[in-house]
Amino acid sequence: MRKQKQEILTASEYNNKMHSTGRIFTWIALGLIMLVPVIYCLEAKVLPDGEAILKSLPFLLGYLAIGLVESISYAPLLGTAGQYMSFITGNISNLKLPCAINAQTLTKVKPGTEEQEIVTTIAIAVSTIVTTIIIIIGLVPLFFFREQIVGVLSPISPYVIPAIFGGLTLVLIAQYYKIALIPFAACIIICVVGNLLGFGTSLGQSTMVLVGMAVSGISTTILYKKKKI
Numbered sequence: 104m105r106k107q108k109q110e111i112l113t114a115s116e117y118n119n120k121m122h123s124t125g126r127i128f129t130w131i132a133l134g135l136i137m138l139v140p141v142i143y144c145l146e147a148k149v150l151p152d153g154e155a156i157l158k159s160l161p162f163l164l165g166y167l168a169i170g171l172v173e174s175i176s177y178a179p180l181l182g183t184a185g186q187y188m189s190f191i192t193g194n195i196s197n198l199k200l201p202c203a204i205n206a207q208t209l210t211k212v213k214p215g216t217e218e219q220e221i222v223t224t225i226a227i228a229v230s231t232i233v234t235t236i237i238i239i240i241g242l243v244p245l246f247f248f249r250e251q252i253v254g255v256l257s258p259i260s261p262y263v264i265p266a267i268f269g270g271l272t273l274v275l276i277a278q279y280y281k282i283a284l285i286p287f288a289a290c291i292i293i294c295v296v297g298n299l300l301g302f303g304t305s306l307g308q309s310t311m312v313l314v315g316m317a318v319s320g321i322s323t324t325i326l327y328k329k330k331k332i
Contacts, residue, residue, distance in 0.1 A: 188231060294311070
């Protein structure tokens with residue numbers, strides 16, 4: 104049997120291929136998502152309420168801002184292929200990102216290397232497959248015992264995201280304490296002061312992510328110029 108010739112890609116060729124493939128599947132996913140309201144309107148024989156759409160624009164713009172911030176801030180941790188997979192399949196902050204960081208920590212790969220890209224891609228792909236299988240298995244009891252399951256999980260659901268981000272924060276601070284401590288302390292101080300002054304409710308996730316990114320960029324640049332990192 105004739106051996107098939109293996110194609111060896113350079114890092115730039117790999118990234119270009121991942122971007123091309125990722126864009127294709129992203130557009131497919133967006134098309135499928137947009138089909139849901141279209142099919143609903145066709146089936147129910149109704150049209151969207153223009154006034155309701157206008158009222159929801161600020162809410163939609165807020166989600167757009169969060170998505171833009173997440174795509175920029177998560178990119179170094181998820182890698183090229185991992186970022187496309189994560190944003191297409193969802194559950195980034197509570198599943199894909201922790202899996203990626205945990206895989207990088209266990210394998211001790213350096214940030215920005217090809218090894219990090221490979222490890223992260225495998226971790227996110229496996230987590231996506233496992234999650235899909237678990238969801239399929241979980242749908243069976245959920246179908247029969249919906250009210251009981253929702254009633255049990257409702258009290259603990261508000262603590263899931265804080266618990267995950269708390270664990271991630273400790274890991275990141277322990278690994279990159281010179282970089283992480285300043286933005287972390289700044290966000291804590293802003294939240295405490297905001298709550299004391301009465302505008303703490305406006306300091307949501309999207310706002311604090313922007314603040315953290317800005318402080319992190321400024322502090323890291325200063326530390327780099329002073330040769331502290």
